[in-house]
Amino acid sequence: MAPATAWASNGGAEAATTWLALGAVLSAAMIAGDLSTRLKLPAVLGEVVAGVVLGNLGLIGIEGIPDLTEVPGLAFLAELGVLMLLFQVGLESTLSEMRRASSRAALVAAIGVVVPFLLGLGVLGVVTPETTLAHRLFVSAAMVATSVGITVGVLQDLNAEHRPEAQVLLAAAVLDDILGLVLLSAIVAFATSGAVPTFATMATTVGSALAFLVGSLLLGLLVLPRLFGLAANLRVSLVLPMVALGFCLLLSGLSAALGLAAIIGSFAAGLLLDEAHVRPFGAKTVQPIEDFVKPITAFFAPVFFVYTGLSVDLSTLSFRAVVVCGVLTLVALVGKLVAGWGAGPAVDRLTVGFGMMPRGEVGLIFANVGATTIVGGAPVLDSGSYGAVVGMVLLTTMIAPPLLAVRVRKLTPRLF
Numbered sequence: 001m002a003p004a005t006a007w008a009s010n011g012g013a014e015a016a017t018t019w020l021a022l023g024a025v026l027s028a029a030m031i032a033g034d035l036s037t038r039l040k041l042p043a044v045l046g047e048v049v050a051g052v053v054l055g056n057l058g059l060i061g062i063e064g065i066p067d068l069t070e071v072p073g074l075a076f077l078a079e080l081g082v083l084m085l086l087f088q089v090g091l092e093s094t095l096s097e098m099r100r101a102s103s104r105a106a107l108v109a110a111i112g113v114v115v116p117f118l119l120g121l122g123v124l125g126v127v128t129p130e131t132t133l134a135h136r137l138f139v140s141a142a143m144v145a146t147s148v149g150i151t152v153g154v155l156q157d158l159n160a161e162h163r164p165e166a167q168v169l170l171a172a173a174v175l176d177d178i179l180g181l182v183l184l185s186a187i188v189a190f191a192t193s194g195a196v197p198t199f200a201t202m203a204t205t206v207g208s209a210l211a212f213l214v215g216s217l218l219l220g221l222l223v224l225p226r227l228f229g230l231a232a233n234l235r236v237s238l239v240l241p242m243v244a245l246g247f248c249l250l251l252s253g254l255s256a257a258l259g260l261a262a263i264i265g266s267f268a269a270g271l272l273l274d275e276a277h278v279r280p281f282g283a284k285t286v287q288p289i290e291d292f293v294k295p296i297t298a299f300f301a302p303v304f305f306v307y308t309g310l311s312v313d314l315s316t317l318s319f320r321a322v323v324v325c326g327v328l329t330l331v332a333l334v335g336k337l338v339a340g341w342g343a344g345p346a347v348d349r350l351t352v353g354f355g356m357m358p359r360g361e362v363g364l365i366f367a368n369v370g371a372t373t374i375v376g377g378a379p380v381l382d383s384g385s386y387g388a389v390v391g392m393v394l395l396t397t398m399i400a401p402p403l404l405a406v407r408v409r410k411l412t413p414r415l416f
Helices: 002-010 014-038 043-055 074-092 095-099 103-127 133-142 148-157 164-193 199-231 239-257 262-273 289-310 319-343 349-356 360-372 383-415
Strands: none
Touching: 014 043, 014 074, 014 289, 043 289, 043 360, 043 383, 074 239, 074 262, 074 289, 074 360, 103 133, 103 164, 103 319, 103 349, 133 164, 133 360, 133 383, 148 164, 148 349, 148 383, 164 199, 164 262, 164 319, 164 349, 164 360, 199 239, 199 262, 239 262, 239 289, 289 360, 319 349, 319 383, 349 383, 360 383
């Protein structure tokens, strides 16, 4: 596809460039994801690495391919992939599971947000004292994320998803995501306002994010059953997924209009729609909304992951950026390991700590928000810092699954 892509960028239509780039991105995601899975690693790792390779072909002498990050429409599709991804995360994070979340899970989640965030701020203040407060806040926020999908995948492979540690991990990861998203919204508001956050502004911003999340959930619980009951009677093909996606985008837009992160809205929509099982007109069985959403997410989410890798310019990564990446990775691992001790003596704390370590797709979303938030005409995270954060996300995602697997295998004979 390289000659065709080069032709389109030089003299072809703008639309041709977009379609060629999208085809290249999806093809790379499919191949790299398969290779990563064969290596017993999450597919998301391969997709991000594929983006890094595509974005840095010039460093190995391959010329003639345009900068895919500048292709019209590709950034929009990547952003849509973020919304769909958080929508699906919300669908998989049920309200009933949240209600069953014990105090242990809540404590694990709270420690898993506060400790990595404060450690990140402290370390960055030492190793990068010249950076702005907004910069340090965004990098630290990326360290609080937890990718429950990767952890659950490892536990399922080991037939350990029903262990007591797994139940604590699942509930803690759900609460961790909510706290992290609220924190991210507060940081976006601080960065765009250009003012040093005070306690009053912090309380207002965090309160607004929580009020939106809780308010949308309460309103949705009252409105959605009637809305989907009416939609189920419409004799239109695929009306239910269209209503679900429309609801997701409306909440995302409302969240953005209120000065919060748009992903807060998509996550809230997923939480609301999780238990919306409906029977379309003429169908004989009830179908969950998630069955409609998964294929859409499967198309758009890889675009986001590859685009994330495309945004990493290896030529700008200095030795210092590599050192910062290593320091962030160490702090990120320690922070979640400390969180595991909040689970108490009734479960294996190391298993919980290891399970909270991978940042995965959630960490990449946080990093992407920092790279696309413009303050003073420039992104909060420059290319070097963005690469360091993405490296931290990839390393924690690669290190955590083997540690978790070894620990679970060690405990299995004792418990079973």
